[in-house]
Amino acid sequence: xxxxxxxxxxxxxxxxxxxxxxxxxxxxxxxxxxxxxxxxxxxxxxxxxxxxxxxxxxxxxxxxxxxxxxxxxxxxxxxxxxxxxxxxxxxxxxxxxxxxxxxxxxxxxxxxxxxxxxxxxxxxxxxxxxxxxxxxxxxxxxxxxxxxxxxxxxxxxxxxxxxxxxxxxxxxxxxxxxxx
Numbered sequence: 001x002x003x004x005x006x007x008x009x010x011x012x013x014x015x016x017x018x019x020x021x022x023x024x025x026x027x028x029x030x031x032x033x034x035x036x037x038x039x040x041x042x043x044x045x046x047x048x049x050x051x052x053x054x055x056x057x058x059x060x061x062x063x064x065x066x067x068x069x070x071x072x073x074x075x076x077x078x079x080x081x082x083x084x085x086x087x088x089x090x091x092x093x094x095x096x097x098x099x100x101x102x103x104x105x106x107x108x109x110x111x112x113x114x115x116x117x118x119x120x121x122x123x124x125x126x127x128x129x130x131x132x133x134x135x136x137x138x139x140x141x142x143x144x145x146x147x148x149x150x151x152x153x154x155x156x157x158x159x160x161x162x163x164x165x166x167x168x169x170x171x172x173x174x175x176x177x178x179x180x
Contacts, residue, residue, distance in 0.1 A: 019061050022049040026069025031077055040079070041149070044156030046070060050092045051160065054100030055113060055168050062096020083138050087128040087145075094124040110165045118160065122146050 029045040040046065046069050054062025070088050073079055080088050099117035102108040108116070129145045132138035150157070 015057060015061065018057055019053065019064055022053040022061070022065045023068045023072060025049040026065060027073045027076060030073060030079065034077075034079065039152075041152045042155050044153050044160065046073065046080075046088075046092065047095060047156065047160060048164065050096040051099050051114060051117060051164055052167060052171075054096035054098070054117065055103045055110060055164070056171060057100070058104040059097045059100030062098075062100040063093050064096075066092035066094070066096040083132050083136050086132055086136070087125055090128045091121045091125040095121040110168050111161075114160065114164055118157065122150065125149065 026046050026049040029048065030040045033040060033043060033045050050062060050066045050069060053065040067089060070080060070085050070092060074081075074085050095117045098120045099113045102113035102116055103110065126142035126146045129138065129140055130142040133140060133142070
């Protein structure tokens with residue numbers, strides 16, 4: 001990130017409002033789904049605001065939403081539980097950051113940015129699980145954990161592949177703040 005761009009991005013009140021709204025959605029949507037017995041691991045509700053933040057407002061927004069959503073959700077609801085939260089934080093930050101970099105900085109198409117961000121996030125999830133297994137006595141192998149996460153989350157992954165490009169196209173027709 002170029003010098004001073006963090007300060008410029010954070011000085012934009014509308015961008016801050018959108019980032020805060022996405023963080024709130026990243027906490028609210030999973031909470032509501034859990035109330036109706038819908039598993040977060042299946043529908044991946046926290047992923048949607050993170051990825052949308054990156055695609056629409058750039059990598060900084062995606063990174064911030066990816067960091068703050070799980071931390072705030074855990075603080076308020078206890079979900080996602082430890083040690084899963086420690087794997088989710090870098091995973092979600094990767095989704096937001098990679099999607100934002102590819103879309104905003106490299107001008108990649110929405111679906112290509114989404115697919116690359118999702119794939120990279122799964123790799124980072126595996127690395128995080130590997131680190132947790134080494135440090136916290138987390139009883140999971142990275143490959144098995146990622147494979148199970150993908151298999152369980154197929155409805156959410158499908159929803160992301162269909163809904164996020166539609167939402168981003170629809171919302172992009174409206175004036176919105178730019179991160180850079």
